[in-house]
Amino acid sequence: MQxxxxxxxxxxxxxxxxxxxxxxxxxxxLVHEQDDGRAALPYAPSPEALGVTAVHPQYLGYLETETxxxxxxxxxxxxxxxxxxxxxxxxxLRALFGRFDDETLGLAGRAMQIVGxxxxxxxxxxxxxxxxxxxxxxxxxxxxxxxTSYPRIAPAVIVSVERRVPGGGAELLLAHNRRHPAGFYxxxxxxxxxxxxxxxxxxREVCEEVGITIHKLRYFGSQPWPFPHSLMIAFTxxxxxxxxxxxxxxxxxxxxxxxHALPQVPPPVSIARRLIDAFVARHAAxxxx
Numbered sequence: 001m002q003x004x005x006x007x008x009x010x011x012x013x014x015x016x017x018x019x020x021x022x023x024x025x026x027x028x029x030l031v032h033e034q035d036d037g038r039a040a041l042p043y044a045p046s047p048e049a050l051g052v053t054a055v056h057p058q059y060l061g062y063l064e065t066e067t068x069x070x071x072x073x074x075x076x077x078x079x080x081x082x083x084x085x086x087x088x089x090x091x092x093l094r095a096l097f098g099r100f101d102d103e104t105l106g107l108a109g110r111a112m113q114i115v116g117x118x119x120x121x122x123x124x125x126x127x128x129x130x131x132x133x134x135x136x137x138x139x140x141x142x143x144x145x146x147x148t149s150y151p152r153i154a155p156a157v158i159v160s161v162e163r164r165v166p167g168g169g170a171e172l173l174l175a176h177n178r179r180h181p182a183g184f185y186x187x188x189x190x191x192x193x194x195x196x197x198x199x200x201x202x203x204r205e206v207c208e209e210v211g212i213t214i215h216k217l218r219y220f221g222s223q224p225w226p227f228p229h230s231l232m233i234a235f236t237x238x239x240x241x242x243x244x245x246x247x248x249x250x251x252x253x254x255x256x257x258x259x260h261a262l263p264q265v266p267p268p269v270s271i272a273r274r275l276i277d278a279f280v281a282r283h284a285a286x287x288x289x
Contacts, residue, residue: 004064005072005107009138011059012071018043019071020063022111023054025080027228028090029108031099039091039099041108051085053078058114060107074111076119093226097269105269109226114138116228117151125149156230157201158189160275161214162283163239163256170283172276173239174263175210175246175254185263186272189232202235210254211245214238220278223271234271236278259284 021042023030030052031039047054054075062069084090093108100108124131124142131140131149141148161173174185190205192198199217206214220234244254257263259280266272 003103005061005103006064006069007061008059010135011073012062012069015045016071017045019045019073021047021050022060022072022074022108022115023047023050023052024074024076024112024115025082025090026076027112027116028092029096029112030077030084030088030090031096032088037099039096041104042088047075050088053082056115056118058111058118060111060114072107072111074115076115097267102269106224109224113153113224113226113229114151117149121149152229154230155192155198156189156225156232157192157198157205157235158187158232158272158275159202159206159214159217159235159237160187160220160279161206161212161237161239162279165258169258170279171256171258172262172279173210173212173244173254174257174265174276175251177250178252183264184266185257186266187275189272191230198233198235202237206237209247209251212242213240215240220275221271223274225270232271234275236275 021044023042031041034040042050044050047057055078057073057075060072060074062071093112096105096108118133118140121131121140123129124145124147126147127142127145129142129144131142133140134148139148139150162170163173165171173188175188176185180186188206188209190201190209192201196204202217203214206212214237216238218236220236222234223232224230225232246252246254262276262280265276
């Protein structure tokens, strides 16, 4: 069972004797290597206690535990080529999928986005003056012109599209993006444009990428995706009409797949995989409609 996480901006009045640290070198996270192949985050009162010189520490909040609050911080190393302490290593967050529990992975994604935002907003985007971190909210403000910058979140839609087949059953639309490894397929996704509703974005992305129309659009769920700062909003939909016509600048293949013959798909940690697994669960059983 996940422990409740309480997000905060202001750190505790008294320094924690031991806190959980998310320390990054660019997009790579510092972890303890464990003999069983898993990874663990460092616990210490400060990065210096670990032998790390860190800058721009950010308080994230705390996890409620039976023994009291477990405070969580994020920071980044001062030098981009700094070596990790003995027994530790820097790993890209994607490489840690499966090596962390979901709770830790989710907090690591939050920490990476906050550290990245803080790194890229040290100066005002309007007048170029240094900004100041605010104590009452997650923001940086320019004391010269007053521009306030908040962590950026880019909404993106992702959708599973299925169609009925003669004789019963269903097929799922999957596509191969030119940027992905050979044989790797996923459902369709795209970023929301200014002034666009989520529903309109789903319709547009499907039409642009594969040239078909859809209907019976339903909300499925959402997932923060820190690569670098997306919020994935997932939907399911049904095929309404048209022939697959690829947007060749992005996709090089798309096809309909039955639940028992899927290609390589995204890992379980992603909401794309949750959409695919839900399709399989609805239609793979004998007699499924």
